[in-house]
Amino acid sequence: MATNTTTKKTATATTTAASESVTEAITAEARPEHTPTRPVPVVGPSLIEGKEPVPVTLSHHLRIDGADYQPGSQVRVSPDYARRLRTQGYTSRT
Incomplete structure (x- = not known):
């Protein structure tokens, strides 16, 4: 069996830096830009x-x-088409 002769380095500094960058990325993604709602198109x-x-x-x-x-x-x-969808059960009752 082979043995590893290298010593382990502590990764506290790199782990802290990495977690801070991940936290910044998450908070940036959590606040998406507001997009105005578009009118619903007519389908069918x-x-x-x-x-x-x-x-x-x-x-x-x-x-x-x-x-x-x-x-x-x-x-x-x-x-x-709305009447046909209601008859076939595709629309909600509310």
């Missing part, structure tokens, strides 16, 4: 002329036009 089938989009909160994961929407996401859809 196109609107019928003269109708306004209806906001709907999804209760299940749904993929619309190639985009994934998680439960709790709020989307604006045509009134007809």
Whole structure:
């Protein structure tokens, strides 16, 4: 069995410096810049002329036009599509 003849160095100075840099990085990441909210786009089938989009909160994961929407996401859809989503159980009751 081979033995290691080198002596161990204490790493307290490097550990302290490393932990301080990690703490600074975490606090910088904890405060993200405020981004203004954008209006929710209309998704799904196109609107019928003269109708306004209806906001709907999804209760299940749904993929619309190639985009994934998680439960709790709020989307604006045509009134007809909103009615179909409610019938199929994709919208929340609140």
